[in-house]
Amino acid sequence: MKVALVGNQNSGKTTLFNCLTGMNAKIGNWPGVTIERKTGTIKGTNYEIVDLPGIYSLSPYSTEEEIAREYIFKEKPDVIINIVDATAIERSLYLTTQLLELDTKVIVALNMADILEKKGIKIDEKNLEEELGTKVCKISALRETGINKLISEIKKGDKLKRKPIYDVEIEYLISTIQGILHSSDSKIRHSRFLSVKLIEEDERFDKYQTQEIKHMTGLLAKKYDTDFEEIIATQRYNFIEKVREKTVIYKPVKDDLSDKLDKIFLNKWIAFPIFVVIMFLVYYLSVGIIGSNTVDMVSNIMDSFSEWVGNTLQSIGTSEVINSLVVDGIIAGVGAVLGFVPQLIILFLCIALLETTGYMSRIALLLDRVFRKIGLSGKSLIPFIVGSGCSVPGIMGTRIIENLDEREMTTMLTPFIPCSAKLPIIALFSGYFFKENSGLVSASLYFFAIAIIIISAYILSKLVFKNTSNTYISELPEYKLPNIKYIAKEVWDKVIAFIKRAGSVILICSIVIWFLLSFSFNFEYGVDIQDSMLASIGKSISWVFYPILGENNWGATVSAIQGLVAKEQVVSSMAVISGFSEEVGEGSQIFGNNTIFSSFTAASAYAFMIFNLFSAPCFGAIGAMKRELGSNKKLLKVVCFQTFLAWCLATVTYQIGSRIENGTLHLADILVIIAILLIIYLIVKNSINKKKDKCINCPYSDSCK
Amino acid sequence: MKLSKLKVGQEAKVIKLNIKEKETRRHLLDMGLTRGVVVKIKKIAPMGDPIDIELRGYELCIGKSDLSKIEVEVIK
Numbered sequence: 001m002k003v004a005l006v007g008n009q010n011s012g013k014t015t016l017f018n019c020l021t022g023m024n025a026k027i028g029n030w031p032g033v034t035i036e037r038k039t040g041t042i043k044g045t046n047y048e049i050v051d052l053p054g055i056y057s058l059s060p061y062s063t064e065e066e067i068a069r070e071y072i073f074k075e076k077p078d079v080i081i082n083i084v085d086a087t088a089i090e091r092s093l094y095l096t097t098q099l100l101e102l103d104t105k106v107i108v109a110l111n112m113a114d115i116l117e118k119k120g121i122k123i124d125e126k127n128l129e130e131e132l133g134t135k136v137c138k139i140s141a142l143r144e145t146g147i148n149k150l151i152s153e154i155k156k157g158d159k160l161k162r163k164p165i166y167d168v169e170i171e172y173l174i175s176t177i178q179g180i181l182h183s184s185d186s187k188i189r190h191s192r193f194l195s196v197k198l199i200e201e202d203e204r205f206d207k208y209q210t211q212e213i214k215h216m217t218g219l220l221a222k223k224y225d226t227d228f229e230e231i232i233a234t235q236r237y238n239f240i241e242k243v244r245e246k247t248v249i250y251k252p253v254k255d256d257l258s259d260k261l262d263k264i265f266l267n268k269w270i271a272f273p274i275f276v277v278i279m280f281l282v283y284y285l286s287v288g289i290i291g292s293n294t295v296d297m298v299s300n301i302m303d304s305f306s307e308w309v310g311n312t313l314q315s316i317g318t319s320e321v322i323n324s325l326v327v328d329g330i331i332a333g334v335g336a337v338l339g340f341v342p343q344l345i346i347l348f349l350c351i352a353l354l355e356t357t358g359y360m361s362r363i364a365l366l367l368d369r370v371f372r373k374i375g376l377s378g379k380s381l382i383p384f385i386v387g388s389g390c391s392v393p394g395i396m397g398t399r400i401i402e403n404l405d406e407r408e409m410t411t412m413l414t415p416f417i418p419c420s421a422k423l424p425i426i427a428l429f430s431g432y433f434f435k436e437n438s439g440l441v442s443a444s445l446y447f448f449a450i451a452i453i454i455i456s457a458y459i460l461s462k463l464v465f466k467n468t469s470n471t472y473i474s475e476l477p478e479y480k481l482p483n484i485k486y487i488a489k490e491v492w493d494k495v496i497a498f499i500k501r502a503g504s505v506i507l508i509c510s511i512v513i514w515f516l517l518s519f520s521f522n523f524e525y526g527v528d529i530q531d532s533m534l535a536s537i538g539k540s541i542s543w544v545f546y547p548i549l550g551e552n553n554w555g556a557t558v559s560a561i562q563g564l565v566a567k568e569q570v571v572s573s574m575a576v577i578s579g580f581s582e583e584v585g586e587g588s589q590i591f592g593n594n595t596i597f598s599s600f601t602a603a604s605a606y607a608f609m610i611f612n613l614f615s616a617p618c619f620g621a622i623g624a625m626k627r628e629l630g631s632n633k634k635l636l637k638v639v640c641f642q643t644f645l646a647w648c649l650a651t652v653t654y655q656i657g658s659r660i661e662n663g664t665l666h667l668a669d670i671l672v673i674i675a676i677l678l679i680i681y682l683i684v685k686n687s688i689n690k691k692k693d694k695c696i697n698c699p700y701s702d703s704c705k
Numbered sequence: 706m707k708l709s710k711l712k713v714g715q716e717a718k719v720i721k722l723n724i725k726e727k728e729t730r731r732h733l734l735d736m737g738l739t740r741g742v743v744v745k746i747k748k749i750a751p752m753g754d755p756i757d758i759e760l761r762g763y764e765l766c767i768g769k770s771d772l773s774k775i776e777v778e779v780i781k
Contacts, residue, residue: 056735056736057731057735059731059735061728061731061732087762087763088761088762088763089762090737090761090762090763091736091737091761091762091763094735094737229730229731229734230722230730230734230739230740233734233735233739234734234739234740234741237737237739237742237761259747259748262748266748266750266751267751268751269751271751272751365750365755365757365766366750366751366752368750368752368754368755368768369750369752369753369754369755370752372768378755402728470768470770470771471726471729471732471768471770471771472755472766472767472768472771473729473732473733473736473765473766473767473768473771474765474766475736475763475764475765475766476748476757476764476765476766478764
């Protein structure tokens with residue numbers, strides 16, 4: 001038996017799914033958390049249950065809503081559990097009226113029963129069942145009440161008692177059309193639903209449309225002063241209002257905590273400063289405070305562990321090669337990455353808090369106007385913030401954006417946000433080169449990323465993505481106290497995923513790097529590091545990084561390229577390489593005295609961080625971008641754009657930074673550079689405008705992109 | 706009166722949706738913005754756009770450009 005879980009966004013669907021299956025799917029307090037459908041088995045049964053993305057109606061506006069609708073029609077679930085947010089029953093029942101038109105059994109799960117009383121709402125369950133003509137179960141997904149009853153209802157085969165929803169004429173027309181549909185195909189499913197869609201003239205169902213139906217609909221349309229789309233929606237809501245009057249009793253309770261909080265968080269003057277402070281704190285806490293306190297401790301533990309392993313291996317008589325593989329390869333590589341787990345815990349915790357409290361929806365609202373000016377939507381901010389944990393779910397989250405151009409632009413800009421895997425790079429460089437200012441420097445990178453996103457989006461929306469929209473329609477959820485259990489699980493899952501990656505991908509890469517470093521092309525072991533395979537490979541392409549680092553540094557070159565596998569691999573690779581060039585027993589300091597990286601300066605460190613931040617993301621994120629962009633050609637363009645931009649930004653950063661370091665940067669130089677940039681800007685702007693002038697007289701200017 | 710012109714705390718009844726883009730119009734209808742529904746302006750985003758309105762027992766944020774195409778009759 002197949003069960004589909006259908007409901008509005010933010011109605012507690014995912015919580016119920018976890019509760020029914022015992023799995024831990026992602027839960028958040030912003031519309032659109034379920035980005036792809038999830039499947040599980042209901043506890044104690046063999047029923048398959050699918051958690052579909054939240055929808056408000058069966059007419060889709062965004063990709064994720066399309067997924068939900070497609071599933072219901074193509075996969076033919078046996079039962080639909082329609083989760084209804086009891087605190088917003090009127091809007092929630094709108095979807096229910098549509099689901100009840102399908103030929104599938106529907107069970108209404110009236111969720112959030114636990115907070116109804118607090119809100120002064122009383123719902124007569126039995127009466128509601130009678131009015132809707134289908135089974136209703138009161139549950140609380142969060143408190144896990146009413147769940148067993150819900151499961152037992154799935155088993156029962158109660159048939160639907162259909163109630164008329166529209167006025168007499170429309171109901172009559174519907175049954176006539178149903179008759180026509182059945183006479184042409186006796187096995188047709190969902191005929192009532194189809195009939196309504198045909199009356200609305202929804203072009204997605206054109207293949208069922210006939211002249212006869214069109215004629216009948218046309219005749220009835222004369223009775224109303226607007227189109228059927230509006231009439232049907234209005235009559236559905238009229239029906240719901242009547243049902244509500246009969247079944248729901250409101251005793252308004254004064255609960256304006258959300259309004260009070262919004263007076264602060266959405267205040268005209270302080271909303272932006274608060275947002276900036278919150279985002280700054282996220283980075284400052286994780287990299288600055290936590291980072292500086294744990295980095296030495298963790299590296300000391302790692303040092304003594306690696307010494308202990310080395311000694312143990314020697315004492316049991318392993319050869320020098322194996323000893324080096326374990327100590328210089330595996331432990332140095334994997335250990336370098338694992339050292340950043342404390343910072344990651346804080347970062348993941350902060351993101352989880354932003355998501356579950358409802359502040360995330362406020363950020364979208366706060367920045368919509370700003371983002372709209374640069375061709376993005378306020379909703380783009382959600383992928384960006386999720387992307388500061390990991391780009392992959394961030395990129396997938398772009399599906400909540402309705403407009404195609406805005407969605408693609410967000411997809412290509414999301415990897416610019418420093419993700420948790422880039423955090424080790426940032427923490428390593430800023431911790432060593434900027435010491436007590438490390439928190440400040442890492443936060444500066446975050447804001448630098450935002451600035452670059454804004455500038456890129458502005459330019460892209462003027463040159464490439466011109467069909468951005470002006471529409472913003474989104475529910476504003478109330479603030480909620482975060483559920484500690486779920487937050488702990490969420491952080492735990494993400495940290496475990498990071499550690500697993502260190503134990504698999506990073507481990508294998510470290511072994512490969514160790515091999516390429518230990519052997520020359522003649523497979524001679526223990527050669528001087530300069531003669532190793534890796535050095536030869538790196539030297540042949542290190543000129544690419546010359547303008548960024550001010551030298552031909554093969555070690556940094558090969559490390560940056562490995563960022564494609566996983567960004568934290570950059571750090572891991574640097575640790576392995578430096579371990580080789582160091583005098584034995586001097587500890588695992590990457591930038592220590594005699595390593596290839598000791599020539600790094602603050603300027604080249606900052607430039608190198610910038611390159612790694614903006615260049616092509618890891619393969620995982622590239623794959624996610626391919627899924628969202630849908631074509632290899634687009635993907636290639638995007639990856640090239642990202643990498644080229646990264647190179648340019650890093651070059652500019654180093655060239656300016658190193659001159660500041662040497663004290664050779666003069667005010668006049670800066671003025672000349674600004675003047676040149678200004679001229680380029682004017683030329684570009686003019687050429688864009690010229691194109692527009694030419695288009696005015698063109699007959700195709702409206703339809704042309 | 707246009708819905709976008711209302712101040713925070715004002716209530717109004719929806720009279721007509723003058724929205725041409727089919728998808729947007731459909732979306733707003735589905736969210737409950739049908740004729741005769743009573744809406745209340747709850748909050749306005751710091752930059753004056755979008756605007757958060759209360760209707761049918763929940764809150765919905767809508768961009769100003771679309772709100773200006775919704776004809777309403779002020780009640781309070």
